[in-house]
Structures are given as structure tokens and as C-alpha cells.
Amino acid sequence: MNIIATQALTKTYGGGVTALSDLTVQVEAGVIGLVGANGAGKSTFIKIMLGLIAPSSGSVRVFDIDPVTETDKVRARVGYMPENDCLPPDVSAAEFVTHLGRISGLPRTAARERASETLRHVGLYEERYRQIGGYSTGMKQRVKLAQALVHDPDLLLLDEPTNGLDPAGRDAMLALIHRIGAEFGISVVVCSHLLGEVERICDSLIAIQGGRLLRADRISSMTTASDVLAVEVSDGADELAVRLTEMGLAVTRDHRMLLVPMDSDDAYDRILRAVTELELHLHRLDQRRHRVAELFTAKETVDV
Numbered sequence: 001m002n003i004i005a006t007q008a009l010t011k012t013y014g015g016g017v018t019a020l021s022d023l024t025v026q027v028e029a030g031v032i033g034l035v036g037a038n039g040a041g042k043s044t045f046i047k048i049m050l051g052l053i054a055p056s057s058g059s060v061r062v063f064d065i066d067p068v069t070e071t072d073k074v075r076a077r078v079g080y081m082p083e084n085d086c087l088p089p090d091v092s093a094a095e096f097v098t099h100l101g102r103i104s105g106l107p108r109t110a111a112r113e114r115a116s117e118t119l120r121h122v123g124l125y126e127e128r129y130r131q132i133g134g135y136s137t138g139m140k141q142r143v144k145l146a147q148a149l150v151h152d153p154d155l156l157l158l159d160e161p162t163n164g165l166d167p168a169g170r171d172a173m174l175a176l177i178h179r180i181g182a183e184f185g186i187s188v189v190v191c192s193h194l195l196g197e198v199e200r201i202c203d204s205l206i207a208i209q210g211g212r213l214l215r216a217d218r219i220s221s222m223t224t225a226s227d228v229l230a231v232e233v234s235d236g237a238d239e240l241a242v243r244l245t246e247m248g249l250a251v252t253r254d255h256r257m258l259l260v261p262m263d264s265d266d267a268y269d270r271i272l273r274a275v276t277e278l279e280l281h282l283h284r285l286d287q288r289r290h291r292v293a294e295l296f297t298a299k300e301t302v303d304v
């Protein structure tokens with residue numbers, strides 16, 4: 001079943017900026033990456049799904065509910081972690097998350113219990129009575145995640161959840177998101193301009209560029225085997241490249257790897273023969289997989 005479906009979704013802001021253009025996409029449950037360069041339209045898409053802004057034309061449905069006309073119904077099922085820092089410094093995480101639970105309609109005791117539970121899930125149980133102002137960036141990101149989870153949503157919309165984190169903090173946040181998807185069975189849309197991050201934890205991907213859909217698919221479908229062989233030897237790559245060229249194979253270099261197109265049936269055997277003749281130690285010889293980054297025409301549009 002689709003959890004999100006859009007039809008020719010378009011959003012033009014005052015001033016004539018078209019942030020989303022004719023976007024038609026169907027999204028199945030799972031952990032979904034929403035990727036694109038800065039300004040591609042990701043936040044706009046999220047805000048439309050939450051009913052925070054209305055589309056200029058086209059339609060969107062979340063769990064088959066229209067966020068424009070049935071905003072509360074959508075918000076009851078969706079948790080949102082905004083990109084920017086938006087936390088009050090002078091209350092504790094427990095107070096803050098409880099408060100957001102109350103706003104979502106939970107009774108006082110239930111809100112307190114759910115707040116403790118979600119703060120435990122995000123790894124802040126011990127520190128939950130400390131004031132948020134004294135938290136590190138990583139802890140603040142976790143509070144934002146906890147408040148998105150407090151009303152037990154079916155879908156989480158996370159806008160740049162690793163923003164401002166150091167590499168260890170990033171890894172921890174990505175692992176947490178992955179766990180939420182895998183263990184709690186909650187669908188997650190992770191919005192990011194960092195393709196590498198999204199590839200690590202997502203089942204599928206929606207790639208947008210300049211407000212237009214580039215591709216929406218499962219990551220496994222985007223990384224099928226290509227018709228290029230990747231060869232890696234421990235030493236002697238230069239020597240091997242020369243030999244393969246002499247044998248009539250078109251060789252290119254990608255760091256330690258040699259790439260050879262499989263334009264003849266015996267390319268594989270010829271590479272093996274050359275490796276044996278040169279008495280090299282073969283690390284790897286396999287068909288290279290397509291990379292998600294190939295989606296983006298200009299390499300600099302996303303950080304891989």
C-alpha cells in the first residue's frame with residue numbers, strides 16, 4: 001500500500017520561485033530517502049505533506065488522507081522533525097516532550113509515560129531531567145526525534161536529521177533511524193542532501209532536482225550490476241593496466257580499481273589470464289554495480 005501519493009504536485013512561492021514542479025510519485029512503506037541538492041524542494045515537499053503549506057496545483061495524499069483538507073487527521077499519524085534548532089533552552093527534555101505529547105492530545109499521565117519511553121528509545125533517558133540548553137548538538141537532535149515520536153505516529157518525516165553532527169554523532173543518528181524503521185515498523189522519510197547517508201539506511205529513494213522528480217525506486221533497483229568489470233590487485237595495477245591495453249581492452253582507472261567494459265565475451269577470461277601471467281595477487285574481479293550517484297547528472301549537485 002502507498003503511504004504517500006502525489007499527482008502533478010506543484011508549488012510556486014510568492015516571488016515566482018517554483019519549488020516543486022509536476023511531481024508525481026507513489027511511496028510504499030519503509031525507510032525512504034528524499035534526496036536532492038540544497039534548494040531542490042525537499043523541505044517544501046515535507047511541509048505540504050504536513051499541511052503546513054498548500055500546493056499551488058496538483059494533489060498529495062498521505063495514508064490516503066488529504067493534508068490540505070484533513071490536516072489534523074494527517075498530523076495524528078505523522079511525526080515531524082524540523083531541520084532548524086527550535087528547542088526551548090530552559091526546560092528539560094522530559095518536560096518538553098511531555099508538553100508536545102499533551103499538544104498531540106495525550107492525557108497528562110500518558111504523555112509523561114510516552115515522553116519517558118521515547119527519550120529512552122533515543123538514548124536520552126538518563127539525561128532527561130537536564131535543561132535542553134546544556135545539551136550537545138547530538139542530544140538536541142535526539143530531543144527533536146523524541147518529540148516526533150511521542151504520539152506514536154505511523155510515519156516520521158525527518159528534515160536533515162544529521163545536520164551539525166560530527167561523524168560519530170551522524171553514525172549514531174543513522175543507526176537510530178534505521179532501528180526505528182526496522183524494529184518499530186514505523187515508516188520514515190529521511191530528507192537529506194547527503195546521498196551516501198541515505199543510501200546506507202534507506203530501502204528506497206526519491207531523488208529530486210530543481211523541484212522535479214529524477215527517479216523514485218528501491219535502492220536495490222538503482223544499484224543493479226553494470227556491464228563494467230572492476231579489477232583490483234594488491235600491487236602492480238599499473239603493470240596490469242598496460243598489459244590489458246596491449247590485449248585490446250579499454251581500461252580506465254578509479255583509484256585502486258581498474259575498470260574494463262565487458263564488450264567482448266572473453267573479457268573476464270582475458271583479465272584472469274593477464275593477472276596470472278604477471279603473477280599478481282587478485283583481490284577482486286566482478287561486475288561493478290551502478291551507483292545511486294549516477295542519477296544526478298552534475299556530480300556537484302549532491303555530496304556523495
Ligand SMILES: Nc1ncnc2c1ncn2[C@@H]1O[C@H](COP(=O)(O)OP(=O)(O)OP(=O)(O)O)[C@@H](O)[C@H]1O
Nearest residue numbers: 013014017019036037038039040041042043044045
Ligand atoms: N517561503 C518561501 N518563499 C519563497 N521561496 C521559498 C520559500 N521557501 C523555499 N523557497 C525556495 O524554494 C526552493 C526550494 O526550497 P526548499 O527549502 O524546499 O529546498 P530544500 O531541498 O529543502 O533545500 P535545503 O536543503 O536548502 O533546505 C528554493 O529555491 C527556496 O529558495
